[in-house]
Amino acid sequence: MVAAVLAIDQGTTNTKAVLVDASGAVLASGSAPVGLSTPRPGWVEQDADELWASVLAAVASCLTPSAEIVGIALSTQRESIIGWDRRTGSAVGPVIGWQDVRTASWCSSLPASVDDLVRRRTGLRVDAMFSAPKLRWLLDETSADRVGTIDSWLVHRLTGGREHLIEAGNASRTLLYDVVDLAWSFELLDAFGIPVAVLPEVRPSDAGFGVTSGVPGLADGIPIVAVLADSHAAMYGQGCVRAGLVKATYGTGSSVMTPVDSFATDGCTLAWLTDRPTYALEGNIVSSGAALAWTASLLGLADVGALVELAATVPSAEGVTLVPAFAGLGAPHWDREARAALSGMSSSTTRAHIARAAVDAVAHQICDITETLSVMQRLRADGGATVSALLMQTQADLLGRPVEVADVPELSALGAAELAWTALGQPTGWAERRTYRTFEPGSNAGRDDRRTEWAAAVASVTAGARDASTGRR
Template identity: 85%
Template sequence: MVSAVLAIDQGTTNTKAVLVDASGAVLAGGSAPVGLSTPRPGWVEQDADELWASVLSAIPSSSAEIVGIALSTQRESVVGWDRRTGAAVGPVIGWQDVRTSGWCSALPAGVDELVRRRTGLRVDAMFSAPKLHWLLAQTSADQVGTIDSWLVHRLTGGREHLTEAGNASRTLLYDIAELAWSPDLLDAFGIPLPVLPEVRPSNAGFGVTSGVPGLRDGIPIVAVLADSHAAMYGQGCVLPGMVKATYGTGSSVMTPVEAFAADGCTLAWLTERPTYALEGNIVSSGAALAWTASLLGLAEVGALVELASTVPSAEGVVLVPAFAGLGAPHWDREARAALTGMSSATTRAHIARAAVDAVAHQICDLVETLPVAERLRGDGGATVSSLLMQTQADLLGRPVEVADVPELSALGAAELAWTTLGQPTGWAERRTYRTFEPATATAAARDDRRAQWAAAVASVTAGASGARSGRR
């Protein structure tokens, strides 16, 4: 009987599960959608039980023997539950949720400096600590965690309350130099230590299955990674200068660094030693494509890209998808979306093309902040679009390599699991890539497109600043 690792990739809008053998071959796979709700402007929630049900639905049937489980999970989203019953006591508060933005702004100035020094991040509603503060104030939860904690809790029949170090590093509560929950940060955000899970290294083991429909008891949960970190692991981006961009609902741009740097750094994974990375997060990339498709009355993003492909350019139209403000490198949560540069000659195709361009421009904004960016490797569902990847290469002015498997998060987690089980891997070295070379006629033409984008971004950030000044 063939042995396999069951890799579960729990993302923002769907859950994927694949059975992967020791060579990296995918033996079987499945997926299930996960709904999002927006009960108020700026609020983004998911049903914790529906999320768990999507995991069970995604697990494929196979004759392979499952020798271990690997998890790759969406980051920063939080959920709380009752310690005695194991039942969720409120919704999952999604990473896109900005209900705590005002509370974050009201924190003492010293908190942000403390957060940066201990975590490499900044105070922002995207991260977990403000959401946890809200959750504990509004519900009866006496155990809380990020999505990896919730899945480990459910997979082990409620026996384990654990989290993985890379996921913990996104909470604003975990000191990534000391590799421990920070008492100072817990105090700053009003989070009691007993409600939090124990933090473990990424490959330290997270209990065994118990009472999971469709799975035998006793299967070890071998490895856990946050989804963007798992994609970097799967891409084989382990050296400075190698950059990966994950194109999902939002986007993550990451590059490894030799040691912890206090600004923009995150803990990618923790094995025998910590691996750090510089990272920037985009709030709306794939979400911007989905929004534009809906605006134009198109059934899916694929139809949007097809429409965008019918015109050679956006003809000066620029979409800034700041639907929940802007993430890195602008970090303006009060900025609002704008569609600029339209004329009487603007068509639906130009607007579609502007949406595709917006995703690539946002990646460029982040890559341009990195000290070294010799190679960009792309992954995520949107990389199937040759138009988007060619646009990315054109705007960057350098080649973009796209993995033969667009969804690398599950395979990255599976590879860490197999390595932990003692099997040699090296899958990234054997992976093939499509390479997109820059095709823009001149550097001046590229600079002109980037300048149009920068002007549009400046207009929404300046407008947001003006609105804030007016309120004062």
């Protein structure tokens, strides 16, 4: 029987589970979908019990009698929050997703001093994407007396309700955790009106998070060894451990991250906490894979794969530009009032040109973030959309830098598994042995024009452009 870590990667639209041995080999895998609902414009919710059921289904489909599970690792979507009843352990209200912007107006009403405090303590900014505004809404609107992020909910369920814990990297995304002092900040808790009593205890990423109890299909007593946020797990799995190595995860949204030597107060986050904190500069894109899925639906195509195939039938978008600001724009623009726009069409525009514009939009948004980084040698890419050679070549062309695509598209689960094996005392070095497909940039001809065209399209949907058109100051 082979010793294995069970790595559970709970994402925005699905849950994956993989059994990974000490060499990094995947022995078995499974997945299950998770639904999203949008009960009102800008609201994004999930059902907490359905989310847990997806974890059980994914785990059940990858279990094998030939493997002994010696530990569990978690990789989870960030910023989404859940509230539950301390006595019963049952969820109270929906999961409020990271894409949800119901609190955007409330965030805008906060004084500048709060944003300054948030930046100094967390490296982030006040925005509806992060957890604290959602937590404030949840506590106002429900009877929840215990709250947490997705990792907290899964640890709670995996341990039979015994543990109320959160991993430090996930905590850093709440706007409530001081990433220098490595503790909940009472100044931030006061600013958002969050009582510390409802929050989980913060633990380092590899500190252990209890043991399984009463989980269908799993024996009791299996240790939950390591927990990472999904974007952070992907960076860990990519082996991006020094400045100049940048990873981009292409999921529902996108995360672009690069490690830094010390904390900075602008766009910095805590990637993980082991024997010391590891910080990273990060930019978050709200809609990347979601933009491809939306365009596929708009064009009546079966899925994103069909969209990419259609896009590949034309050499360019012929001036058509899609700015997928369906829930506003994330980094580096941070304009939650921006709205999506499809522009530049003519009588000769075809469905293929629109499809190509959607592919280009994903790559342009990555470029918007990487251009804010002082140093970038190359980009390491992971996530489901990296199976598209068209997207990856477009990315390399627009960046003017090589793009290295990992040999496995979903690295978050493997990154969490690698940290777990390290915590269990097994040397890994998986990233050094990983192979990549490299996409070299083509000719520079037209790159500047394409980036200028994109920048103009983005500017046309921002608050500044709307103010100018309406005369509002």
